[in-house]
Amino acid sequence: MYRVKVYVTLRESVLDPQGNAVKNALHSMNFNEVEDVRIGKYMELAIGKTDRNVEEIVDEMCKKLLANPVIEDYRYEIEEVAVK
């Protein structure tokens, strides 16, 4: 089976109000070296045996549901793990 980690963040061109609020909070704590904060989502998927190409499936799921391509970017890591 596969363990898949999916990361979804707002696209660079889209203002992230949450990220900005957190950045300002960090600045007020004197972490002035912080230049940017982007808040996103992290998902873990366990995918069982399949005849299809796993990367293809994950990409399709991201496009159709897990991310909204109008405002979000996504990336993923796929790891094959042995079934116990």
Added chain:
Amino acid sequence: MKFAVIVFPGSNCDVDMYHAIKDELGEEVEYVWHDAQDLSGFDGILLPGGFSYGDYLRSGAIARFANVMKEVVKAADEGKPVLGVCNGFQILLEAGLLPGAMRRNEKLKFICRPVKLKVENNETMFSNKYDKGEIITIPIAHGEGNYYCDEKTLEELIANKQIVFTYQDNPNGSLNNIAGIVNKRGNVLGMMPHPERAVSELLGNTDGLKLFQSIVRSWREAHVTNS
């Protein structure tokens, strides 16, 4: 005219919508559950506000894959009026029936209060009872109403007069003060403000009633002889 109010798990403005149609507008209306397979008996489709599927993942993201949405797409393709309010608007965006997406409100707060809107286009089937440029007061209640689309889409929205309502005093950071847009064909309207909460003299505001009356007027002109 017969309306369907689509009810998803987590919808919470369905009763207001039903009441607006039945008691204030005086037309036929039924609740339709999210797994319904057939909307052919209805003349107009209403997607109410709320938090369908708990707003999990993104507002409207999961509702968009509910069974009934295939039928909503079909109704839209047939030219029937489809109105999505608040969460209903978010669902229409996720479903691709309208362009763009919603972001968190600029100030990150859930905002619940009446706002002033300007009727930018009064030549749609949802706005023909208003005057062009009319200022109306309609309540909003949302945390994610900060409309976004890319520049090319915005140019198209403007060129095709798809922006129907704008905020007079932008509450949420929405691009170009957009409060409500229609699709190119003009039969699908999404808006964040709640017209169904502004239909009763008793509750002090009837500015939303004309929106529903506009739908009925367009429908009568198209479907009833001697109307």
